[in-house]
Amino acid sequence: MEQEMVLKNENSLSSSLKQMLLKLTPSIKKDGIIKSLKNTGITLLSILMFIGLWQMGSKALYNKEADYRIEKALTERGEEAAAAERACIESGDSSCQPNTLPSPSQVWASLQSLIADHNLIGAKKNAFAKKMAATNEKMIAEGKDPIVYTGRASFVDIVLTSIKTVFAGFLLAMFIAVPIGIIIGLSPSLRSAFNWFIQIFKPVSPVVWYLLVFMIVKTLYIGDSSDNAFVISFISVGLCAMWATLVNTAMGVASVDKDYINVAKVLKLGTFQKVFKVILPSSLPLIFTGLRITLSVAWMVLIAIELLAQSQGLGLFVWEEFQNGANDSNSKIIVAMFVIGIIGFLLDRLMLAVQNMVSFNKNEMA
Amino acid sequence: MNTTQQSNEVYSENGIVYPDNVMLDLSNLKKVYPTPKGDYVVLEDLNLQILKEEFVTIIGHSGCGKTTMLSMIAGLNPISGGNISVLGNPVKGPGPDRGVIFQSPSLMPWMTALQNVLLGVNQVFPHATKGQRQDIAKYYLHKVGLENAFHKKASELSQGMQQRVGIARAFAIKPKVLLLDEPFGMLDSLTRGELQDILIEIWNKEKITAVMITHDVDEAIFLADRVVMMTSGPSAKIGDILSIDFERPRTRKSVLENDDYYTYRKHLIDFLEH
Incomplete structure (x- = not known):
């Protein structure tokens, strides 16, 4: 009806x-x-x-x-x-179990123990918050920082940290790569000026980007005792992952259909109108293809970078479990592997949905 | 042909004297493309005067330089030699005084039909109110039979409907000259007939000087006051000009029933097969 x-x-x-x-x-x-x-x-x-x-x-x-x-x-x-x-x-x-590839049931058990551990830590956090409620109120009233729980992070917290890092890195990549891509896409001379830069830095490994960011951020944080692992990892992730967006944006802007440009010329559109009404909308599909690649690259390099930066995410989790060598370490690593895979898949689906939304020609997609 | 009567008034620009009923003047027009093997001359010594309110079709073999000529008039392609002027003003670049209907509809696929027409209207009538500009755009979309598709995305329209929007967009900016580059070449013959009718109906009302390239002999005769035949390149020039003296407004039926039609048709085909 x-x-x-x-x-x-x-x-x-x-x-x-x-x-x-x-x-x-x-x-x-x-x-x-x-x-x-x-x-x-x-x-x-x-x-x-x-x-x-x-x-x-x-x-x-x-x-x-x-x-x-x-x-x-x-x-x-x-x-x-x-x-x-x-x-x-x-x-x-x-004490004498062979330490090798865990079976599916062991991995399943580890997943459940990780969830149980998360609930346990959650309960601890709540208990701590209750215990400190009165004290914290007083401290806030006195203008001091409240005392927060600083115990071990649960697996869910670790996953959330990783997602937070990857999104921060992705946004950084987007805010750097899209504007620069547009500018160099519009000007052939700027494009050749930037070309060597892109060609040389695009293939650099995530590890090296991490080291570069570490050098810079370490100096910037001198005298600051706060934890900079998150900052270092998201900047490194952003720098590693931005190239696809940069190249695609520049290409999209530079290769706008000649017919559209001719229409803009005949109508004598001003530069602003030409860029915002013709060039940008027509290059949006390519820009979003770039952003989709950027997000998946960001998620892939994240693991290595978190490991190096000692940021409390999945990368560090995997590495610590490997170093740990406990009985269930191997199965926890496999759990992390599946979680990484599934989240990566979901992120890609998310970007695909956004990409389909902005694409004006459904036939060209697929 | 009411547009051919001579006028005594003249005005001059850059020392060249024009009768005031000339809209578009091409004199000694030349186009050369440099190639590694030396210059390739596409057009040479091309002279053509197109009068106000005249509809001229241009016919010739593929690659003879028709499109090059049209895009030079549009200002999209630089001139290698000679002059093009509109009402005595030399063409220096593209501008909305010369509306173009391209071979492919060239609509912005992410915009609606209305937005596509408004893109030009907003540019040409910046001082009109938003409502007035909308009215202009809607009027022309109505004229091409798209009153139910204002808010449809261009990418959702069929080729024929897209070209209708192209026609509306070109007329809506009220150009002095309308340049049509084989606008119906990509359409099936039924749709082509429909669009020819729509085009001539609007044109009968607006009488905008029109230059249209076509490969279709019947289309050339049906629409035109004069058919310009171009010789094959390189160094193409005007081979022959045929005046079509049918009454306007014309209907397809009356044109087909006129005995002269077949004489005209034979003349054009003889030229093309020569």
Whole structure:
């Protein structure tokens, strides 16, 4: 009923509603259901196969390492020690477990323990906040900084730090690369002036960018005891990731359809109008393609940079777990790997949605 | 042909004397493209006077320099030699006194039909109120039959509808000269016929001096007061000019029923096949 009413109406607001409805309707159609069920089935099947292969691989690696340990005990310390080693491994005692690729179930258990740990830390934080409430009120009244919880960060906090860093880096990249890209796109001579700069600095590794930023920020923060790891990591991420946007923006601005430029010339549009009404809108799709690449590059280099900068994010988490060598360290690393992958995927989807929104020619996309 | 009567009044610019019914004057026009093997002469010694309120179509083989000539009149392509002047004023660059309808509709795909027309109208009538400018744009969109598509994005319109917006945009800026570069070349023949009717209907009302390039002999005869035939390049020049003496306003039917039509048609085809 409602849909019919909307369809009958001819004004522009309802026509956009109509389009939304049309986009939604295929999933309601019967063919659509079968097709999407089939796709979901295939995806589920491939996930199951992946987990199965993983299970088999980790089992094989586990056995190899277990056999090696028993063999070693046998040759070095005799039969009794070998039997004891075998019994120890089979009992599942943590002191003698082979340390190798964890199985899917171990990873799942680690994920749950990380969530439990997060809840525990959350409870601690709340308790701390309650305990300090009265004191903090007094301190704020006296104009001092309130006392905050400074305990260990939970896994969720770590993920949030990483997301915060990547967005700060992305925004930095955008605010540097888009304006510069527009300016050098507009002027061929500036473009050749900047070209060597882009060509030389684009391939520089994230690690080196980190070191460069570290040199500069360290000096700027002299005498300041506050933690600059976040600042260093987001600036490094931004500098690593901005090149795609810079190049794409310059290219988009420089390669505006000649017909549009001719129209602007015939109508004698002023520079401002020409840039904002013709050149920028026409290069938006390319700019957003650049921004999408920038965000995915930012997320990729983030891990390495957080590790170097000792910023409390996923990069540092992975590295610390590796150094830690605890029984569940390996499975925590795999948990982090999946989280990194899934967040990266979601960020890319987000940018794709934005990109589709600004693109004026739906046929050229895909 | 009411536009060909001679006028005694003259005025001069840069020492050149023009009869006052000449809108567009091309004299000794030359275009040379430098190539590594030496200069390539596209046009040479091209002389043409186009009168006020005259519709001229230009026909010739592909690559003979028709488009080069038109874009030089538009000011989008520099002149290598000779002169182009509009009402005695030499052309120095592009400007809204010479409206152009391009071969591809060249609309800004991210703008609506109305915004595309307004882009020009806002530029040409900066002192009009917003409402007046909207009215002008809507009037011309109405004239080309797009009264239901004001707010449609240009990218959502068909080729034919996009070219209608192109026509509305060109007329809405009220140019002195209208330059049409094979505007219907990319359309199917049915749509082409429709757009020819729309174009001539608006033109009958506005009588803006028009220069149109076409490959279509029938289109050339139906629309024009004079058909200019260009020789094949290099060094293309005007080969022949044919006056089409049909009454205006014309209908397709009356044109086809006129015996002269076939004489004109034969004349043009003989020239092109020569």
